[in-house]
Amino acid sequence: MIKSRMNMLGGQLFVLMAMLMTYPGIAAATETMIDPAISAKPWWFWPLVLFVFCLILGVLAVMAGVGGGVLYVPLVSGFFPFHIDFVRGIGLMVALAGALAAGPGLLKRNLANLRLALPVALIASTGSIAGAMLGLYLSSLNPNIIQACLGGTIIGIACLLLFSKNTEKPVVTKQDAIGMALGIQGIYWDDGAQESVEWKTHRTLLGMFMFIIIGLLAGLFGLGAGWANVPVFNLLMGVPLKVSVATSKFLLSITDTSAAWIYLNRGCIIPLIAIPSIVGLMLGSFLGVRILAVAKPKMIRYMVISVLFFAGFKALDKGLGLGFMG
Amino acid sequence: MDKNNAALKPSEDQVIYANVLMIGVLAGLVIMGVNYFIYLAGLLPSHVDMSYLPHVWGKNVNEYLHLTNTPHGWGWVNLLMKGDFLNYIGFALLGLLTVVCYMLLVRGYMKQKDWTYTAISVLEILVLCVAASGILGGGGH
Numbered sequence: 040m041i042k043s044r045m046n047m048l049g050g051q052l053f054v055l056m057a058m059l060m061t062y063p064g065i066a067a068a069t070e071t072m073i074d075p076a077i078s079a080k081p082w083w084f085w086p087l088v089l090f091v092f093c094l095i096l097g098v099l100a101v102m103a104g105v106g107g108g109v110l111y112v113p114l115v116s117g118f119f120p121f122h123i124d125f126v127r128g129i130g131l132m133v134a135l136a137g138a139l140a141a142g143p144g145l146l147k148r149n150l151a152n153l154r155l156a157l158p159v160a161l162i163a164s165t166g167s168i169a170g171a172m173l174g175l176y177l178s179s180l181n182p183n184i185i186q187a188c189l190g191g192t193i194i195g196i197a198c199l200l201l202f203s204k205n206t207e208k209p210v211v212t213k214q215d216a217i218g219m220a221l222g223i224q225g226i227y228w229d230d231g232a233q234e235s236v237e238w239k240t241h242r243t244l245l246g247m248f249m250f251i252i253i254g255l256l257a258g259l260f261g262l263g264a265g266w267a268n269v270p271v272f273n274l275l276m277g278v279p280l281k282v283s284v285a286t287s288k289f290l291l292s293i294t295d296t297s298a299a300w301i302y303l304n305r306g307c308i309i310p311l312i313a314i315p316s317i318v319g320l321m322l323g324s325f326l327g328v329r330i331l332a333v334a335k336p337k338m339i340r341y342m343v344i345s346v347l348f349f350a351g352f353k354a355l356d357k358g359l360g361l362g363f364m365g
Numbered sequence: 366m367d368k369n370n371a372a373l374k375p376s377e378d379q380v381i382y383a384n385v386l387m388i389g390v391l392a393g394l395v396i397m398g399v400n401y402f403i404y405l406a407g408l409l410p411s412h413v414d415m416s417y418l419p420h421v422w423g424k425n426v427n428e429y430l431h432l433t434n435t436p437h438g439w440g441w442v443n444l445l446m447k448g449d450f451l452n453y454i455g456f457a458l459l460g461l462l463t464v465v466c467y468m469l470l471v472r473g474y475m476k477q478k479d480w481t482y483t484a485i486s487v488l489e490i491l492v493l494c495v496a497a498s499g500i501l502g503g504g505g506h
Contacts, residue, residue: 082415120419124426135459139390146383149375153382153470157482161489168496179427221481228373235373292386293489296463297496303456304499306430306437310452311418314401321394 082311085119090315093133097323102330103343105200106291107320108134108263110343113193113350116186117357121312123182123189127174127261128307129316131299134263136317137324138291150285152225155240155278159250160293163264166254167294171301174259187358189260193351196266197344203270211241211277218243218276227282238279246276258298263291378473382466389462397455409448438499464493 093107096114100107112130116123145151177184214224224239240246249271257264268287272278278286302308356364375383403409413421413433421429430437436444444450467490474483495501 080419082419085419121422122425122429124429125422132456132459136390136393139386139393139459139462143383143387143390146379146386147375149373149379151379153376153379154482157470157485157489161485161492164489164492164496168492168501172501175426178425182425226372235370293463293493296460297493299456300460300493300496301501303453303460304438304497305426306435307426308453308456309418309422310401310404310449311415312422313456314397314452317397 085121086311086315089115089119089312090319093316093319094323094326097320097325098327098330099323099339099343100320101324101327102339104340105343105347106134106263106265106288107137107324108261108291108295109193109196109266110347110350111316111320112261113189113347113354115316116189117350117353121309123185124175124178124302124305124307125309125312127185128299128302128305129309129313130261130263131171131257131295131302132308132313133316133320134261134291135295135299136321138263138288138295140321140324142289142292145285145289148285149225149227150281151289152223152282152286154221154225155223155272155282156286156290156293158221158223159247160290162247163250163254163257163290163294164297166251167258167298168301170255170258170260171298172258173255174261175301175305175307183358183360185260185358186354190351190353190355190358192256192260192262193347193354197347197351199266199270200340200344200347203274205269205273205280205283207280208236208238209273209277209279211239213241214239215241215243217247225282227279229281236279238277238282240276240278242275242277246271249275254294257294258301261298261302264294265291378470381469381473385466385469386462389458389465393455393458393462396458397452400451400455404448404452407448409446409451411449412444412447413449460497464490464497467493 092115093111096110097107100110108130111133112126115121115130116126119126142151146153174185177188218224218240221243223243224237226235226237228234229236249267253264253267253271256262256267265284265287268290269280269283272283272287273280353364356362404411412435417433421432424432429435441450441453445454467486470486471483471490474480474486
C-alpha cells in the first residue's frame, strides 16, 4: 500500500512539474528574455518557482536514476527566462553540490573507488575546462549554437537512457596492462546478494579516451556527466554497476569543480537563482532517496526520459529557430 | 568472504577524503544558507539590485557584466561586503574542497611511496588551481 502511494506521489510530482512548465507565465518567459521590461513579476517570483521546480526535479531525478544536472540545464533553459550562460553555470554548481554531498557516503561504503576515479578524473576535468571555455566562446557568438547542440545532446542522452542495458556484474576475464599498472581493481560488499564482489577493468585506455569527450560535453553544456560515466565504466571498462554508479557520482565532484570555476570566474553564477536551485535540488534528492526505498521507480524513469526527449526537442527547436514548439 | 573482512573496508585515504569532504560540505551549506539569508533580508546592500536582475538575467554574460558593472575573475573578493557577492564565499568553498582533499591524498600516497598516484593527484591539483585562478576564460570580453 505504501509502495502504491509512493508511485502515485511520483506521478503526481511529475504532473505538477508538467503544470509548472506549461503555466502561461512560464511559457511567456521566453519572450521576456527578448524584452525583460514586459515582465511584471516581482524579483522573488522566479527564485521561488525555481526552488519548487528543483525540489520536484531532485525527487524525480533520484527515482529515475539520473543526475539532477542533466535535467536542470535543458528544462530551466527551456522554460525559465534566464540566459543559457547562467543556466549552464548554475547547472554545474548544482551537479557539483550534489556530488560533493553524496561523495562521503559512497567513499566510506567502498562503493566509490579512488583508484578508478583519480586517473579518469584528471582526464575529464581537463576536458571540462576546455568544454567550458568553448561553450562560453560559442555562446558569445550565438547562443543558439549552444541551444541546438544541447538539444541534440539531450535527445542522445534520452536515447542512451532508454536503450542501454547496464550489466550488474560484467565478466572481465583478463585485466589489461594499463588497468594492472594503475592497480584499478577492488572488492566491495553487495548487500543485496550478501556476497563480496571482486572486480577489475579492461579496455582501460579506450575508457580513458572516452572521458576526454565526456569532460568536454560536461563543461560545454553545464551538465553533470553521470549519464556518460556509468555506461563507460560499466559497459566498456567492465566495472560492476554499483561501483560504476557510485564512482561516477564521486567523479562529478572533481570534473564539475574545474568547469564550475570557469563559469564562476566569468560571472555566470547569479546568487539569487543559484542558491534556490542548489538547495531545492539537494532537498529533493534527499526526499527522493527516502521515497525510492519504497517506490517502484521504473514508471518514473520512463516519464523522466519522456521529459528529456521533450526538453531536447524544445532546445533544438529554439536553437534552430524553427518555432514548432512555441 | 565475511562482510566484516578488512579487505572490504575502504582505504585510509578514502576515509580521510570522505571525512574532510563531509565537514566541508556541511560547512559550505551552512555558510550558503546564512549568507543567502543576509542577502534576502537586505542586511547588506547588494551590488546588483534584486529588482534589476529580471531585466538583465536574460542577457548573455558579457552584456550582464557590462550593464551591472560586475567584475570578472576574482574581482568578486572586493565586493564581499555586498549582500549578493557574500554568497560567493559558499561557492568558492565548494569549489576549493576538492583541492584540499587532494592535498591530503598527495600526503597519503607519498607515505605509501605510490608515485604514480602521487603524480596524478598533483597534476589534478594543478588543473583545479589553473581553473580556479581565472587565467583561463576569466575575461568577460
